[in-house]
Amino acid sequence: MEKIKTTLAEFKKFAFKGNVVDMAVGVIIGGAFSKIVTSLVNDIIMPIVGIFTGGADFSGLFYAVDGNKYATIAEAEAVTDTINYGLFISQVLDFLIMAAVIFVALKIITRFKKKQEEAPKITTKECPYCKTNIHIDATRCPNCTSEL
16 A cells, blocks of 8 residues: 555656646647647648649559559459558648648747847956956956956
C-alpha cells in the first residue's frame, strides 16, 4: 500500500510540473489550430489550386498488381492488390500546401509579437582623462592612474 502511495505522489509531482502542463496546453491549442489550417487549405486554397491545375484529381491513379486494367480502385481492389500512387501524390501535395500555409501563418504571428530586445549590459566606461576603456566599477584608471 505504501508503494502505491509513493508511486501516486511521484506521478502527481511529474504530471503537474510546469513543463508537462505547458506541453498539454500546447497540444490542445495545436489541435485547434490544426483544424483552422485544415479548413483553410481544404476550403479556400485547394479550390484555387484546382483552378490552376484544371481540376486534376490524382486520387484515381493506381496500378493493379495483377497487370490488368480496371476502371476504379474499388474494382481493382476487389480482385487484386493495388499500388495507389495517386493517393500518395495527393497526400504529398496536401502536405506541401499545409506546410506553406503554416509557414506563412507563423511569419505573420511572429511579426505581431514584439521582440523585446535587451539593451546590452554596459561593462566598461571611458576614462575622462586618457580616453581608454576601463571597467565600469573602477575607481582609478589603470592606464593613467587618475582617480575617477
